Amino acid sequence: MSKELMWWVIAVVAVAALGVALWGPILSNVEQPEYNVVESSGSIEIRDYKPMIVAEVQVSGDRGEAIGKGFRIIADYIFGNNTAAQKVPMTAPATQQGREKIAMTAPVTQHGGGNGWTVRFVMPASYTIKTLPKPNNPAVSLKEIGAKRFAVIRFSGMGKKDSLIRHTKKLNDFINAEHLTPLSAPTYAFYNPPWTLPFLRRNEVMMEVYGDPPE
Incomplete structure (x- = not known):
């Protein structure tokens, strides 16, 4: 194989790989529920969602x-x-x-x-x-569904069982520390198509809560 052909093949493969990497986020750029962020702490937010x-x-x-x-x-x-x-x-x-x-x-x-x-x-x-x-x-x-307040933790990766359990525990710890009352079981939210690369994925664990965070 000539050097010119080899570099052409490498370029095509690189472009294809980049396309696969970006395809998930591009397809995920769709309408999402509206909410206002009441408080944020690292990867955790308290959000007020509008009716949907x-x-x-x-x-x-x-x-x-x-x-x-x-x-x-x-x-x-x-x-x-x-x-x-x-x-x-x-x-x-x-x-x-x-x-x-x-x-x-x-x-x-x-x-x-x-x-x-x-x-x-x-x-x-x-x-x-x-x-x-x-x-x-x-x-x-x-x-x-009426307007609701949720505590939400965001993370990347494949959203496997161990990851969901770990992030649910972190969210529960935050809810405890903020003296909020949980009103629902954890909800798992997935934003990307299955072919999206793990580090580009957006996953969330959400729990409906009652109460205001401390000043």
């Missing part, structure tokens, strides 16, 4: 298996499997929450419901519950 509409599905199985299953069902709805055969713009993140109960007087969760999960996509803000096309699949539900 979500499409959700109940799935069971291992956490990784469940998010994939739920994603496919809701993606089928927004890609046109609805009464209007209409595409709904993709948003980020996709969220996943275990069916858990939580003690309202202390930051301790009581796990229940086995391996059941709720997977959600937030619908674009331009829609109302009346203007969104209705799902053909009865497993998909459209719900209006």
Whole structure:
């Protein structure tokens, strides 16, 4: 192989690799839920989210298996499997929450419901519950969610079980230190397509909370 051809091949491979690296973040540059940051501390924020509409599905199985299953069902709805055969713009993140109960007087969760999960996509803000096309699949539900306050920790990587557990503990420690009351089980939020490089990924653990951070 000549030097010129070798350098041409290297250049093509480099450009292709860069394209793969950037493709995930580019595709993730979509509409996201609106919120105001009340307080920040490193990778943790307290956010006030505005009301939103979500499409959700109940799935069971291992956490990784469940998010994939739920994603496919809701993606089928927004890609046109609805009464209007209409595409709904993709948003980020996709969220996943275990069916858990939580003690309202202390930051301790009581796990229940086995391996059941709720997977959600937030619908674009331009829609109302009346203007969104209705799902053909009865497993998909459209719900209006009121304004809520969340404590959120952000991190990169693959969002595997150990990482989720570790960051959930950090978030719980922060909630304790801020004297906030948790109102929900942890919600896992994933912002990127599966082919996004780990260090470019945006993942979050979110917990609805009540109370104001200390001055």
